Amino acid sequence: MNRFSTTLVVFGLVVIVFAVALSRAPDKQVVTSALIGKTAPEFTLPNLLQPGTTVTNTTLKGRWYLLNVWATWCVECRAEHSVLMDIQREGKVVVLGVNYQDKDDDARQWLLDLGNPYEFVAVDRDGRVLIDYGGYGAPENFLVNPQGIIVKKTWGLTPKSWLAIRKEFIDGVKP
């Protein structure tokens, strides 16, 4: 009996340890980034819409901006596009595009078809800037505050998720 109850207690402890560990385990769907709270890496890249010129995020200091990584091969990017248009219409946050591993002509056609929410579109043909941002695909979104700090990273945006982000970070906060 004594041995039986010892086994039972040990088993119970194991169950408790697993239950606690599993309930505390991070949700795999939640995107974390090593760069949250850090300064957004600076970049200078070719300008998609004015070939021959370059664009940079260094001029954006002092304003909220959303860095949106997109590509025409990315289905979720198409779904997310209308949210970006809404953000641009709201006018509180500047939307920057980073066009990742794409073809210039396809990208320009996309903007003609769906509208252009971007202040500018940077051309990241080989993903160097994406690596600097700890990104690994499209869509990815980085919200940067007026001090140039990354405060939030998400994958695709929906109207609902954008509302939540705007409420948490931007509404009520004077830039």
Next chain:
Amino acid sequence: MIRVLMALLAMTSLGVHAFEGTPQLSDPVKQRRYETLTHQLRCMQCQNETVADTPAKFAVDIRRQVREMVEAGKSETEVRQYMVERYGEVILFKPLWNAANSWLWLGPGVFLLGGLYVAWRILRRRGELLASDTSEVTDEAERP
């Protein structure tokens, strides 16, 4: 025995992948470093493969980045740190040795020692029981 050895070799060998368009680095030390690193970094797009094992876009980019850094004379530690700063520790297949991870590294040893201790106690008790057992051994056949 041979078969076991072959299986072990197959499991431990660094896969030899000749990706198109990536010629060997001229310096064999750097080539070796490049291969070691690409086998230690996780492909974040495909999660359970190393960047050396997959043709995913992300892996191609990371391989190029590692290659350039190694070519520029960066050490293994420097390249790993560069990746961890951007992607977090999750990009390393082998966890770093630090306070938060210590239980990962020490846990198995602690469990092994605990198991050995329990085994030792059981064996000792059994020995004691046998030594203190004075009852005579009776032959089954002689029983009434």
